[in-house]
Amino acid sequence: MITFEDVVKVYPGGSTAVDHLSMELPTGKMTVLVGPSGCGKTTSLRMINRMISPSAGRILIDGEDVTAKDEALLRRGIGYVIQHAGLFPHRTVLDNVATVPVLLGETRRAARAKALALLERVGLAEEFAKRYPAQLSGGQQQRVGVARALAADPPIMLMDEPFSAVDPVVRLQLHDEFLRLQQDLGKTIVMVTHDIDEALKLGDRVAVLREGGHLAQFGTPRDLVTNPADDFVSGFVGKDRGLRGLSFDDASALPVRPVEGLELDAAGKPRGGTFTKADSLRTVIDLVISSPTGVAVRVGPDGAPDGLVSHHDLADYLASRRP
Amino acid sequence: MNLSYLFDPAHWDLGVTGSIPELILSHLGYVALALLIGAVIALPVGLYIGHTGKGSFIAINAGNAGRSLPTLGLLMLMVTLLGLGLLPVLIALTVLVIPPILTSSYAGMRNLDHRVVDAARGMGMHPWEVLTKVELPMALPVMMSGFRNAALQVVATATVAASVGLGGLGRLLIDGLAVNDYSRVLAGAIVVAVLAVLVDLFLALIQRWIVSPGLKGLS
Incomplete structure (x- = not known):
């Protein structure tokens, strides 16, 4: 010290x-x-x-x-x-x-x-x-x-x-x-x-x-x-x-919706960016805003999609966090 | 005027007093002594002034004053005061070499990258280690250029020794003029010029050897 x-x-x-x-x-x-x-x-x-x-x-x-x-x-x-x-x-x-x-x-x-x-x-x-x-x-x-x-x-x-x-x-x-x-x-x-x-x-x-x-x-x-x-x-x-x-809070508590209607690109990856629970909320916001489909895709430790987040989901979550 | 004196083998016989090789040796002797004494005096002073920044005006003015002092006049003054001998010659020549050595060692220290010196201190070098391991090696290119400058000047000027009865290549000039032997005068002038170039080349080699490759092309 x-x-x-x-x-x-x-x-x-x-x-x-x-x-x-x-x-x-x-x-x-x-x-x-x-x-x-x-x-x-x-x-x-x-x-x-x-x-x-x-x-x-x-x-x-x-x-x-x-x-x-x-x-x-x-x-x-x-x-x-x-x-x-x-x-x-x-x-x-x-x-x-x-x-x-x-x-x-x-x-x-x-x-x-x-x-x-x-x-x-x-x-x-x-x-x-x-x-x-x-x-x-x-x-x-x-x-x-x-x-x-x-x-x-x-x-x-x-x-x-x-x-x-x-x-x-x-x-x-x-x-x-x-x-x-x-x-x-x-x-x-x-x-x-x-x-x-x-x-x-x-x-x-x-x-x-x-x-x-x-x-x-x-x-x-x-x-x-x-x-x-x-x-x-x-x-x-x-x-x-x-x-x-x-950027100081991770996405572990962010609720996600079940994966359905996932659009895949030519390489077989989900369109829009992917994130994990360890990524920050700031990263997720950026992904959702820049995603062509309006949703970001959460992936598990194995890299497989396990949830979707949209503009609305994010807005609701941020509103619920207000003290 | 011709080159007959220069190319006469009899004048190159080392055993003979007054031969060209013998004059070269005594000439180089005056040069080496003057440079040695000059360096012993001017290096520490220049390094100290450059390191501390105290008395910069001495270093700057010494350069100007030294250059305007006529060596021959100074020599005659010294002979008047001290009588004939080696001492007045060495004093006159030493006064000639001090300004370039002083000014360049001052400039070499003054223009060091202070960030590097700061790093050296911050890493835990003692002042003596900072000086010998960092400052001197970095200042060396500038210091060497001043030393080479001094050497060139003193090789040319050491001919004055002959005017007060000593040896060196000035003998060829003085004696040749005295007896109107211009071939001898020409030989003296050529040998002095060639010697100056060779001495500078020799010092350039030393510089290449002692200056770090990392500093080449940077100063």
Whole structure:
């Protein structure tokens, strides 16, 4: 657990970046710090690994003050990913990834073997190992950046706008891969972004900060969407909060009608999209709206259709859910 | 004027005092000493200024001031102050090589990608490791270009040593002029020019060898 205890950061010149921030970031979860520029999110992140020192207050990792440890040793135990990756241009991809294990005293050989396995893990083929960062695309560089941060298997990872510098298509792909990776690894992750969609998609917890370094709300993505603390948060979360809130509920309780009169396409699949009980209500709404037959088809675990949902069924169900 | 002096085998006999190979060696000796002393002084200062940003005006002005200082005039001043000998020559030549080395090591450090340096610190490198493992290797292409620049200048200018009674390829120019032996003067000029090119090629090879392939074509 990472604990912020009444942390203040005032920069020389008097501007307050972080104003009495207190929060607890749970172990094994991903907490996203989100807010407009100047809200102190990056400053807060960088105080965790002491790249910036607080003006007042303390930051604790599992109860231990971060200032108790040697600065460099503290950082070696915390993965660090930044925007544009910040790879060492003079080192091969493999040696970039091997950096921290070598700093920690592993032999270059052992560190490289580990690095190779990690590259595969983040979806880079072995042929990339011998290349230099300049020969990689932005998305590939960012994967190397993530692999480099993971190399020493740190329990904590800090990520400062890790996906901001890549194009939207690659970004979505990196998101999904990263979520899968995190499901396996269960690291304590703190990520900074200015993109609320990214925050709601990736975060187990989201801390919304506002200008001047005030914490506006700290909670799960669902809390933020369904129960925003104030106008700032609801404005920041966006206009389509109602629709967005439905992405947190699955379709298990959605009543369906028996399968009859099912239209099949040329490939023998039901016309209109299919969904399972695990898909979100938002997905189902989208399917029903875009279905040429006006119904979406629910399929069971075996992939066989076991129910139909129409516009009316959806509307009735949503109306019945109103508190 | 002809090339007879240059191609006379008698002038290429290493054993003979004043032969071309012997003059080349003493010439290279002055060059190497000046570069070595210049680098020992200018590299740390340039790196420090570039790293901290403190005293940038020194690095920038040193480049301009150094270029406008006539080496021959400085040499004569040093001889007047210190008397004849190797020392005044080395001082004059060292003053010549310091500006390009200082300016380029400053520029190399100043123009580093700060995000990479930030990543290095954030990963837990000590300041010394950041300098030696990240900053220096990345600044090397720019630093080497300044060093090559200094080497080219000092190879050409080390001919002044002969004007105060020392050796080096300047002997061919000074002595040739003294006795109106223009073939000798021409030989000196050609050998100095060829030597400058060879020294630069040699340093280019070293640069290829010590600069990471990842930085090629980027600076």
